[in-house]
Amino acid sequence: MKILGKITILLCGSLLLFFTSDFPDFGDANSPASLHLSPYFIEHTLEDTAVPNVVTSVLADYRGYDTMFETTVILTAGLACFLLLRIPKRAVKNRYYLHEPTGVTLRFEGDKYPQESDVFKRIDSSWVPYDIIINFTCRLLIHFIQIFALYVVAHGHHSPGGGFQGGVVLGASVILFAISGNLRAAIKRFGEKTAALFSATGVFIYAGTAALCMVLGENFIDYAALAPILGSDRIMARSHGIFIVEIGVAVAVMAVMIWIYYNLSSAGKQDEGL
Amino acid sequence: MEQMLSFIAAKANYWTYVILLMVGLYAMIVKNNLVKKIVGMVIFQTAIILFYVSMGYKQGGTIPIVMHDEAHHGATSAAIKAIDYINPLPHVLMLTAIVVGVATLGVALSLAMKIYQEYGSLEEDEINEKLRNI
Numbered sequence: 001m002k003i004l005g006k007i008t009i010l011l012c013g014s015l016l017l018f019f020t021s022d023f024p025d026f027g028d029a030n031s032p033a034s035l036h037l038s039p040y041f042i043e044h045t046l047e048d049t050a051v052p053n054v055v056t057s058v059l060a061d062y063r064g065y066d067t068m069f070e071t072t073v074i075l076t077a078g079l080a081c082f083l084l085l086r087i088p089k090r091a092v093k094n095r096y097y098l099h100e101p102t103g104v105t106l107r108f109e110g111d112k113y114p115q116e117s118d119v120f121k122r123i124d125s126s127w128v129p130y131d132i133i134i135n136f137t138c139r140l141l142i143h144f145i146q147i148f149a150l151y152v153v154a155h156g157h158h159s160p161g162g163g164f165q166g167g168v169v170l171g172a173s174v175i176l177f178a179i180s181g182n183l184r185a186a187i188k189r190f191g192e193k194t195a196a197l198f199s200a201t202g203v204f205i206y207a208g209t210a211a212l213c214m215v216l217g218e219n220f221i222d223y224a225a226l227a228p229i230l231g232s233d234r235i236m237a238r239s240h241g242i243f244i245v246e247i248g249v250a251v252a253v254m255a256v257m258i259w260i261y262y263n264l265s266s267a268g269k270q271d272e273g274l
Numbered sequence: 275m276e277q278m279l280s281f282i283a284a285k286a287n288y289w290t291y292v293i294l295l296m297v298g299l300y301a302m303i304v305k306n307n308l309v310k311k312i313v314g315m316v317i318f319q320t321a322i323i324l325f326y327v328s329m330g331y332k333q334g335g336t337i338p339i340v341m342h343d344e345a346h347h348g349a350t351s352a353a354i355k356a357i358d359y360i361n362p363l364p365h366v367l368m369l370t371a372i373v374v375g376v377a378t379l380g381v382a383l384s385l386a387m388k389i390y391q392e393y394g395s396l397e398e399d400e401i402n403e404k405l406r407n408i
Contacts (some may be wrong), residue, residue, distance in 0.1 A: 025284035039356035077377035267283035
């Protein structure tokens with residue numbers, strides 16, 4: 001099996017290496033990929049959409065269908081993770097509790113366990129004491145990460161950025177919180193139902209904006225139809241429409257990343273995580 | 275000598291992509307462990323992303339964001355030259371591909387986790403052994 005695999009890889013690789021000589025040179029401005037559509041996008045993005053960042057205008061306007069269904073793919077992936085892994089809450093075998101004033105840890109077996117309070121805290125079975133540096137640093141950083149994520153989403157028209165990147169950074173901030181503290185604290189702040197609702201809402205914002213354009217008498221995903229609602233001319237309406245859609249993408253991506261993390265890190269129990 | 279160097283500089287990006295692609299494919303075909311197969315799949319994806327992004331590069335081109343002064347003073351298509359900006363299309367395609375890659379990686383990992391819960395192993399031959407004995 002191993003030898004067969006190696007022979008296949010060598011044959012396949014040498015064939016690919018041989019045919020690279022037919023490919024256009026690195027940095028060639030006249031390569032076929034750069035000749036047909038992309039000059040149009042670069043030269044007309046300001047006339048058509050008033051967005052200087054060509055990547056954003058292509059992503060949400062010229063190739064809007066592609067992005068819409070990519071968002072749907074992400075939602076489907078989140079749903080698939082949920083359906084594969086999630087098991088309803090049931091009594092965990094052992095629960096560990098920490099009594100803070102004395103520093104005593106207690107283990108409870110079975111269904112009986114005490115009420116959680118400020119001095120009597122539930123801890124993970126893999127809990128390690130004295131993680132004050134990690135906790136403090138992460139708590140300090142999370143605000144800045146989230147503000148940066150909002151900047152990336154909002155400034156996607158003029159600088160590298162947009163819904164996908166900003167959404168991932170937002171999701172990462174919540175995941176960082178879950179890693180530095182524990183999973184239950186993160187779920188208390190951003191629950192599983194919220195994650196599910198947000199991921200569906202993001203796709204709905206995208207598809208809804210696109211469908212609204214059709215209702216207002218233009219093509220699907222032609223944001224120019226939103227001009228009377230937004231109170232701007234048709235070109236600026238496309239720019240604003242792209243922004244609305246990017247927010248939808250960011251919400252969906254953030255929620256799905258957090259949702260997948262919750263299910264993966266706790267093997268679907270959402271009780272004790274990493 | 276100079277000719278050979280320029281040939282290497284012109285094609286090195288494709289060679290890198292082919293080597294990475296083969297590393298990923300090798301892990302996917304030969305490795306016994308399911309997590310190692312998934313790692314191979316991610317390397318494979320990365321190779322494709324590298325290939326696309328390197329195709330969009332133009333010598334002397336800048337990032338595909340129209341310059342600020344051009345954006346404000348009489349924006350006409352005549353003033354903006356496509357040759358000054360690298361190709362935005364591969365960037366758009368790979369931007370979505372990266373995020374979708376992460377999401378599908380989550381699905382792959384949860385499938386592996388489910389298999390581990392069911393068969394108590396991630397090694398392919400052990401899983402096959404258990405499947406035969408059922």
